Amino acid sequence: MVVQFVGTKNIADLVASVGLETLLLKLVKYLEQDFSRWEDFDKTPRIAAHAPNGVIELMPASDHDLYAFKFVNGHPENPLHGLQTVTAFGVLANMHTGYPEFLSEMTISTALRTAATSAMAAKYLARKDARTMAMIGLGAQSEFQATAFKTVLGIRHLQVFDIDPEAGAKFSRNLENSGFVITHAPSAEEAVLGADIITTATADKKLATILSDNMVGAGVHLNAVGGDCPGKTELHRDILLKSDIFVEFPPQTRIEGEIQQLDKNYPVTELWQVITGQKTGRSSDKQITLFDSVGFAIEDFSTLRFLRDLVQGTEFYSEIDLIAEPKDPRDLFGLLMKGAAPARERLAETA
């Protein structure tokens, strides 16, 4: 029984073939479809195994037909050793048979889905006339965020800052000839001046204050991407208190998101209810909206479903023999012995 496998080379080739912007637009559609049927899903907070210097998590989500899970780690000290903070892969399985059917790298795909989710949220929460985005933190996620906001919301003016000038140089290099006007600010305070949207995507695993209260003016949409585990936040608590807060899955966000700084019962709105029209998103041009993004398993479900559909009939996947397929399902031993025979002969030949 073969399982379709999309590796990192396949993803890079797929992006080149489809085009990053087209791909992000299509992915937003899949996300919107699944956010619109939120109640169909079996939802579980992620299951974590903690190491002294990081965490490994499994994130399952399923509906009546499909099961998805993602394996993802978070090891903030990895870049000191030339490794990535976050790597991931995911699997789709058939709920009716239980068979896994599709395996994909998700290090790159998670970057795509996180950016697509942020842009989807901003479509419902940012002012319609938003033109300028400030970006604080120019790490691995930053160019994906910029590209998704350009594609989905038409944002072309970026005011950016990172404490590491090399990150800024990398950001500009990666996005040259992409149609952006990029202003490098000397501080976070100056980067956010006059911005309609503020994206924070820093990586420190601590209670940081990337943005303080006086930096956020009326009408701004805040897209807080970096705070995503207990003890890791980016915004001053006072900002939260003057914002209307939108989240993915409250039981998870209250533990991992910016709102871990607030009371357990502090009112928040679930993003899916804004997308279905059950709740209001932005209600005035003066309102401060905050998408407290932590990343939820249904977004990975959508991404795997999207990738599976996208690669059918293309050359962008291979097949691996992950699942045994005995002719008689009760005869696993016979399959093993039958498979063994040719190998025995081969060994005899080479002996």
Add this chain to the structure above:
Amino acid sequence: MVVQFVGTKNIADLVASVGLETLLLKLVKYLEQDFSRWEDFDKTPRIAAHAPNGVIELMPASDHDLYAFKFVNGHPENPLHGLQTVTAFGVLANMHTGYPEFLSEMTISTALRTAATSAMAAKYLARKDARTMAMIGLGAQSEFQATAFKTVLGIRHLQVFDIDPEAGAKFSRNLENSGFVITHAPSAEEAVLGADIITTATADKKLATILSDNMVGAGVHLNAVGGDCPGKTELHRDILLKSDIFVEFPPQTRIEGEIQQLDKNYPVTELWQVITGQKTGRSSDKQITLFDSVGFAIEDFSTLRFLRDLVQGTEFYSEIDLIAEPKDPRDLFGLLMKGAAPARERLAETA
């Protein structure tokens, strides 16, 4: 970043190269090593997603250095459609970096580990002079159980029964020339007559009574493999009451095992404590011992660790590009664009 992958063909070739009996003996050693350091592990009951006709589960376990999880389904109606009831695969990751390093099929490997665990338990719990094993249920697991008990305990006389005569024919066919003396009994009652060990491995998802009280005599070791989820048991409650019961991980076994029929506080002994010598296994030749096997994540951890060690330096694995490896860990976008360039050229050429 490549991940080592062991597929179903690799496993069949590996078994042929090493030999099934040698492989089972080595696997028992890995299991004993990990059961002996039980307290080093981060243990979690499995995480289940329920479908109307089955279940999909994730089973994680980790120590200070290694993280393992298994994906496994259980769909009892699958054989009606030519599919297996249970399929599985597993992954080993590095706890220090969070990177996945090893992916393996585990449909066949789970059959190996379940049999090896049963034989390991029986080594500590069955009478030393045990020579005859009764087997009720001759499905996919049966030949693995028989082979493990032969290899580890020297059992050569089998008295077997299955309600389906074809299962019995398959069992004898698979084990011909394996050194067994196999007696096919016309009923479960007759199969167990005079047996020193009784293995039950039936597949019905219901509260069944494969063995009733009067069928189990003094000194017998019961190896109950088939009952492994809520609502699925094989033994009459009265058998449990006159046995000393040994389990893998009590919080899981009380939900899934034969002891789901008993009070939540009914005394059971953890197998790992027998292996370390902290608790007594068999204390007399008259005692009835019961290993209430449900399968625990640490056994899959041991199996993945064993397979990873075994294939190093051999031809029995391949490599897949599951994890992106940017030169600069903060530059995932650059990797994507770089990977994209050759594909763009290729597309231009073929256009």
